[in-house]
Amino acid sequence: MLVLGAALIALVAGGIGGVVGAQLERDGGFGGDVELPQAESGSQKRSKDSVAGIAASALPGVVTLHVRGDDGAGTGTGFVLDAKGHILTNNHVVEPGGSGGDISVTFSGGETAGAKVVGRDAGYDLAVVKVSGVRGLKPLPLGNSENVQVGDPVVAIGAPFDLANTVTSGIISAKERPITAGGEKGDGSDVSYVNALQTDAPINPGNSGGPLVDSRARVIGINSAIRSAGNDSGPDGGQSGSIGLGFAIPINQGKRVAEELINTGRATHPVIGVTIDKQFTGDGARIARESRNGGPAVNRGGPGAKAGLKAGDVITAVDGQRVHSGDELIVKVRAHRPKDRLELTVERGGDERKVTLVLGTASGE
Known part of the structure; x- marks a missing residue:
């Protein structure tokens, strides 16, 4: 009986000690603070x-x-172009203001100014x-979009859903993507044609007009459109979010138009002087059989x-690059300047030929 009683006391004491030890461990010892x-x-x-370095710059x-x-x-x-206060953005960003609207510009430091x-x-779309x-304006240096290669790292900066100074990163996913956007008026006057840089850097509504910069913080594109699940490409892709398919206007085109x-x-629009059969x-x-007003489809003297x-x-190719539709042809032409020389591959009656032309300027410009 004495031995059994001693064993029982030892077990109880051991159990109490274990409980107390566990409690002290949970409480951080004997009253000490947890660090x-x-x-x-x-x-x-x-x-x-x-x-981080690119964003800071x-x-x-x-x-x-x-x-x-x-x-x-x-x-x-938008982003600052020069010390005179010129800022480049998308046309669809400022379009809601009409001719007499109010534009407020907020800089990354929080300062605001009218524009x-x-x-x-x-x-x-610029x-x-x-x-x-x-x-104290800080113009961003402009890169050269002709030097961009697929796989190059890029950083996008903007205000998605009004969250200013948002930075995202990715790569150049593809080049020379023919993108058309706009067209809400129905007469084609507001359709934008872009030979775009494609990126997987997340871009969302509010990023439009912001810079896509390279590893040296030089602007290589103007973020303008996204493709969202269930949506066509368009400015901001409506109110849908990014799925990694963003498109930017190459800065070489942006620079010419901005100037x-x-x-x-x-801005001047280069043309080949024909009406395309849509x-x-x-x-x-x-090339259509006749123009929209019933005249010749190939402009006389154009x-x-x-x-x-x-x-x-x-027309099946421009400078050796295939085109698959009328919109793609317009995109390829718009990527050039008036007076640039183009080589077109043309099929006529089953035969293929190459012709060279000098781009003109759209009438009225």
């Missing part, structure tokens, strides 16, 4: 070609635009606005006529 391990303070410097030159007018309101992004439209163009009396808008208030469903772009193009010809 969790943490990394030591380190340098906040980042290499210039890291995403580019953010001071990026702005958020709030536009309000008779046609509605919206938010978009006025210098010029805008629906065909290129616009230039200007702020006055603002000091024209600043210098003259309007009902044609075959491969290539077919670039196409001088090169020997005829109604019914099917």
Whole structure:
């Protein structure tokens, strides 16, 4: 009995000790405060070609635009072009303001200023606005979109859903994607044609007009459209979110159009001087039998006529690059300047030939 009693007391004591020990462990010992391990303070410097380094360099030159007018309101992004206060953005960002709307520009540091439209163009979906009396502007350096290669790292900066100074990163997924957007008016006057850079850097509504920059924080594109699940490509893709298919206007085209808008208030559109048959469903772009007003489909004395193009010809390539539709042909042409020389591959009566023409300028420009 004495032995069994001693064993019972030992078991009870051991159980009590275990309970007390577990409780002390949960409570951090005998009344001591819990202190969790943490990394030591380190340098906040980042290499210039890291995403953080690129963002730090580019953010001071990026702005958020709030536009309000008779046609509605919206938010978009832009970036500073020069010390004079010119800012490049998308036409569809400023379009809701109409001719007399209000445009407010907010810089990355929180400063705000009013802006006025210098010029805008629906065909290129680009616009230039200007702020006055603002000091310390940080223009972003412009890169060369001709040097961009698939797989190059890129960073997109903008205000998706009005979340200003948002930075995302990715790569160039493809080049020379023929993208058309707009067309809400129904007459084709507001359709934009873009030979776009494709990126998987997340872009959402509000990113429009913002810069797509390379590893040296140079602008190589203007973020303009996304493709969302169930949606066609278009400005911002409506209110849907990113699925990794974003499109940017190459900066080489943006630079030319911006210079024209600043210098003259309007942009020139290169043309080949023919009417395209939009009902044609075959491969290539077919020249219509007649123009929309019943006149000749090949403008007399125009670039196409001088090169020997005829109604019914099917244009299958531009400078050796295949085109599969009329819209793709317009995109390829719009990627050039008036007076540029193009080589077209043309099918006529089952035969293929190559013709060279010099691009003209759209009438009225």
